[in-house]
Amino acid sequence: MKGVVFVIFEDFVVENWGEETFEGLMDLCPHIASEPFVSPKTYPDTWMVDMLLAACGKLNVTPQEALRAFGKFAFPKLNQRVPIPVQDVSHPLPFLISVHDVIHIEVRKMMDEASPPNFTYERPAPDQLIMHYHSKRQLCHLMEGLIEGVAEHFQVPIEYTQTSCTHRGDQDCVFLLKFATAP
Amino acid sequence: MSEDVWKRRLARQRRRVELLEQLIEDKTRELFLANQRLQQSNTHLEERVKERTQALQDALSRAEAADLAKTRFLAQMSHELRTPLHGMLGTIDVLSYTKLTHRQKELLTLTHRSSNHLMVVINDILDYTKLEEGEMALDLVATDPGQLLEEVIEDFLSSASSKGLTLQITSRPETIGVEIDQHRMRQILSNVISNAIKFTTTGGVELRLTVDALSPEEVQLQWSVRDTGIGISPKHQANIFEPFKQADSSTARTFGGTGLGLAICRRLIDIMGGEILLESQPGEGTTITIITPHKVAFLAPKAASKPTPSFENIDVLLVDDNRINRVLGRDMLSLLGCSPRLASNGYEAIEQVKQAPPALIFMDCHMPRMSGAETSKVLRAQGYGGPIIALSADISLENKEEVIAAGMQELMGKPYHLTDLAQLISTWTSATPSHQLSPKQPPQDATLDIEQAVMAVGGNKALIKELLALFLTQLPIMMDAVRAAMDDPKAQHRAAHSLKGSSASIYATRLSQHAGLLEESGKQGICRPDLLGTLEELAQETTAAIQAELT
Numbered sequence: 069m070k071g072v073v074f075v076i077f078e079d080f081v082v083e084n085w086g087e088e089t090f091e092g093l094m095d096l097c098p099h100i101a102s103e104p105f106v107s108p109k110t111y112p113d114t115w116m117v118d119m120l121l122a123a124c125g126k127l128n129v130t131p132q133e134a135l136r137a138f139g140k141f142a143f144p145k146l147n148q149r150v151p152i153p154v155q156d157v158s159h160p161l162p163f164l165i166s167v168h169d170v171i172h173i174e175v176r177k178m179m180d181e182a183s184p185p186n187f188t189y190e191r192p193a194p195d196q197l198i199m200h201y202h203s204k205r206q207l208c209h210l211m212e213g214l215i216e217g218v219a220e221h222f223q224v225p226i227e228y229t230q231t232s233c234t235h236r237g238d239q240d241c242v243f244l245l246k247f248a249t250a251p
Numbered sequence: 252m253s254e255d256v257w258k259r260r261l262a263r264q265r266r267r268v269e270l271l272e273q274l275i276e277d278k279t280r281e282l283f284l285a286n287q288r289l290q291q292s293n294t295h296l297e298e299r300v301k302e303r304t305q306a307l308q309d310a311l312s313r314a315e316a317a318d319l320a321k322t323r324f325l326a327q328m329s330h331e332l333r334t335p336l337h338g339m340l341g342t343i344d345v346l347s348y349t350k351l352t353h354r355q356k357e358l359l360t361l362t363h364r365s366s367n368h369l370m371v372v373i374n375d376i377l378d379y380t381k382l383e384e385g386e387m388a389l390d391l392v393a394t395d396p397g398q399l400l401e402e403v404i405e406d407f408l409s410s411a412s413s414k415g416l417t418l419q420i421t422s423r424p425e426t427i428g429v430e431i432d433q434h435r436m437r438q439i440l441s442n443v444i445s446n447a448i449k450f451t452t453t454g455g456v457e458l459r460l461t462v463d464a465l466s467p468e469e470v471q472l473q474w475s476v477r478d479t480g481i482g483i484s485p486k487h488q489a490n491i492f493e494p495f496k497q498a499d500s501s502t503a504r505t506f507g508g509t510g511l512g513l514a515i516c517r518r519l520i521d522i523m524g525g526e527i528l529l530e531s532q533p534g535e536g537t538t539i540t541i542i543t544p545h546k547v548a549f550l551a552p553k554a555a556s557k558p559t560p561s562f563e564n565i566d567v568l569l570v571d572d573n574r575i576n577r578v579l580g581r582d583m584l585s586l587l588g589c590s591p592r593l594a595s596n597g598y599e600a601i602e603q604v605k606q607a608p609p610a611l612i613f614m615d616c617h618m619p620r621m622s623g624a625e626t627s628k629v630l631r632a633q634g635y636g637g638p639i640i641a642l643s644a645d646i647s648l649e650n651k652e653e654v655i656a657a658g659m660q661e662l663m664g665k666p667y668h669l670t671d672l673a674q675l676i677s678t679w680t681s682a683t684p685s686h687q688l689s690p691k692q693p694p695q696d697a698t699l700d701i702e703q704a705v706m707a708v709g710g711n712k713a714l715i716k717e718l719l720a721l722f723l724t725q726l727p728i729m730m731d732a733v734r735a736a737m738d739d740p741k742a743q744h745r746a747a748h749s750l751k752g753s754s755a756s757i758y759a760t761r762l763s764q765h766a767g768l769l770e771e772s773g774k775q776g777i778c779r780p781d782l783l784g785t786l787e788e789l790a791q792e793t794t795a796a797i798q799a800e801l802t
Contacts, residue, residue, distance in 0.1 A: 091256050104267035108274055 069113050069205075070182050074105035076145045077119060080138055085127065096122035107149070110181040113205055132209045139213020144221060159251035160222040161197055164215075165189055195250035198231075201241040206234050208241040215245065224248055325380050330617060332373050333644030334573065337666035339366050341579040344669045348586055353703050370666065375511045378438075381647075382518040388648040389522060391430040393548035396472055397423040399433060400460050403440045409764075411448050412771045417455030418448070419775045424462045428550035429470055435519050436543075440474065442512040443539050447478035450537070454479025455775075465544065474541040482533040491529060492517040516541075562588040562673075565680055568609040569593055570600040570626065571642065572618040580613065583669050587676065597621030597629070604635050610680055614659065616643035616650070624657035631658035638679035642667075698789070699796035700758035715757075719797045722757050729753060730790055733769065737780045744773030754793065762789040 081090040094101040097118045105111065124134050157163045168187040175182050185203035192198060201211055208230065219226040225248040232238035343363045351359065381387045400420060411418035447456040459475045483491060492513050520527050525543035567589045569580040577593045584591035592609060594600040596618055604612070612630075616623040627639050641654035646664035654662045663675060697703075704715050729750045736742035747769035755763040765786050772779040 086252070087260055088252055088256050091259050094259075102263075102266070104263050104270055106267055106270050106274065108278075109270075 069111055069116055070179055071105050071109040071111060072107040072149055074111055075107050076142050077138065078105060080141045093119060093122045093126060135207060135209035136213040139210040140216045143214050143217025160218045160224050160226060161247055161251045164197060164218065195247045197245045199243045208233055322384060329377050330644045333665050336370055338575045338579060340666040341583060345582045345586060375515060378515050379511050382515065387522055389432040390648055391432055393428045393550050394431040394433055395426050395550060396429060396431060397460060399436060400458060403437055407444050407448060408768060408771055416448060416451055417775045419777060420458045422459040424460060427462060428548045429545035430548045431545060439516045439519055439541065442516050443476045447476050447480065451478045451480030468547055470545055470547060472543050472545060475538060477538040479536040482535055482537055483531040484533050488529055488531060562676060565589045566609040567591050568603060568612045571615040572596055583672055587673050597626030600626055601629055604630055608635055608637060611637060611676060612639045614639050614641055616641050624653055627657045627659050640675055697760045698792050700760060701800055704758040716801060718757055719801060722753060723797055725753060726790060726794065737783060738778055740773045740776045740778050743778060744770055747773060759793045762793045765789055
């Protein structure tokens with residue numbers, strides 16, 4: 069996982085609970101405690117899991133809640149730090165479609181070792197989108213938070229339901245999104 | 252926040268800064284190396300582009316040189332091919348006026364036909380090359396298009412007739428004057444009409460000419476040639492105007508031809524600013540319509556005929572470096588009754604003119620040391636005022652302009668016929684030939700071929716004299732019948748048929764052939780009183796020849 073996610077996670081903890089809390093989390097993960105995370109580097113996925121579980125224990129929240137809250141926090145930061153121009157996009161629906169077809173392609177060009185998730189899409193209605201999320205990391209709850217972040221960024225409310233999930237034994241995670249307005 | 256946490260945060264931030272600096276240095280080095288590789292690759296690419304550009308320029312230069320060589324070769328070939336061809340056609344012409352046996356005449360006719368065909372093929376190839384090079388320019392003169400069409404059709408009446416086909420103009424406008432390149436328009440029409448006859452076995456060919464005014468200064472002519480021939484399938488209609496293509500390969504085997512004729516027509520029509528359209532149904536026939544725009548022109552009134560002196564003893568100087576051409580020219584001029592003098596180069600010509608100026612000079616253009624144009628300039632500078640006619644295989648507009656600029660009167664293309672020579676002498680000396688010549692006379696033409704007539708009756712001279720005497724008594728009756736039939740095509744057909752048969756039996760070939768034209772027109776339902784004048788003359792000539800034979 070790219071260092072940018074770790075840096076934003078540190079910001080997430082420091083901004084919401086303070087630097088002492090973050091250092092406290094690091095105390096719970098001694099194998100990475102001395103690591104100064106930087107955006108360009110790549111770190112093991114398991115380190116993020118370790119930090120997340122430590123946070124859940126310390127803040128008394130479920131991993132799902134933690135991931136959702138982190139996703140919502142992370143979207144504007146990621147959007148700002150990885151400035152990939154998506155021309156003339158002013159609605160979340162075309163933006164979400166461009167995530168796979170434009171943004172992740174550009175991310176792979178910029179960062180050699182990046183392995184962003186894959187998405188496939190369906191358009192059941194003009195104001196609806198079905199997103200199929202495929203990733204070995206199985207971070208579908210992070211995905212929920214990111215959708216909320218997208219809705220807030222474009223100021224278009226999105227109602228979403230996850231119709232299937234790999235954690236429940238389904239083949240992949242599927243989200244049905246209904247937008248307050250059609251693009 | 253405790254001091255311990257502060258220290259840990261500070262240490263983490265320091266390590267972060269160190270790590271980032273290290274990363275920046277690494278990336279800078281990587282960027283520098285990548286930049287170097289990029290520059291090397293760029294240099295290599297530039298070199299390759301330079302090499303390729305040079306190779307392309309070399310190839311282009313070679314192609315241009317080859318193209319220039321091809322053009323020069325063709326210009327040279329044009330001259331080289333036409334010169335011996337002129338020798339052949341001229342010799343055949345002269346030979347046809349000597350005494351020949353029937354078999355020799357037959358062979359001469361075949362030679363004449365083959366030579367003419369060869370000339371058509373060579374002209375087609377040279378024309379096409381000129382068109383491809385964009386070197387073709389139009390020579391526009393005031394013309395009556397209806398008259399032009401009449402003249403073109405004359406050349407095809409006998410070939411249509413021999414196939415049992417009708418060939419007629421069903422519609423033509425009143426006399427009008429428009430600017431036309433007569434030679435090229437004839438070429439186009441002849442091509443289309445000859446194709447129509449070639450590909451038709453029953454029925455006939457119908458020609459129509461209509462005129463539409465585009466403005467007070469411009470008209471549009473629509474020439475249409477409709478046949479009842481084999482037609483062209485839709486598949487082959489698309490490429491019928493492409494060079495070297497005929498409807499299919501079996502066409503070339505069955506009907507012959509270079510496949511250039513229609514391609515040349517289309518390009519000539521393009522130059523004229525017109526278009527050529529094709530409508531055809533396989534098995535039913537083809538209609539080719541040619542639409543050409545023309546400027547309206549004033550037609551000069553025909554000069555009234557006046558008595559003219561004969562060619563007898565006209566002093567003509569022929570200048571040509573080619574020995575065959577000199578001998579041939581001398582024979583042709585002698586045959587016409589002129590007194591020919593010969594010069595083999597410009598210097599000799601100047602000397603001869605100084606001693607005694609001739610009435611007319613025929614001047615070859617391409618001569619070593621001093622060209623025809625140079626010689627003419629000298630002659631003009633020395634005060635020679637008689638007509639000088641240029642002779643050349645190159646009949647391009649440029650060459651015409653060059654000979655006129657050199658002080659010559661006009662250009663006659665090689666090969667030329669005896670009739671062409673006679674016409675030019677007539678034009679420039681106001682004289683008429685001492686011997687009667689029919690235009691482009693085929694070798695078998697004769698007023699009265701007594702040898703053949705005698706041979707036909709097994710050498711019985713007494714019998715042929717009886718027949719000739721009988722013919723003399725019948726001829727006025729037959730002529731009366733023809734004269735009386737001039738407003739009834741059927742009667743014209745019958746009367747001319749009778750005259751044709753009788754005159755053929757005593758080998759009065761020219762009279763018979765002319766009667767044949769009248770017969771054919773009558774068959775097509777056309778009255779041709781305009782042919783009567785020549786028929787009367789031929790009848791008189793034949794009568795005189797028979798009388799000479801009988802006495």
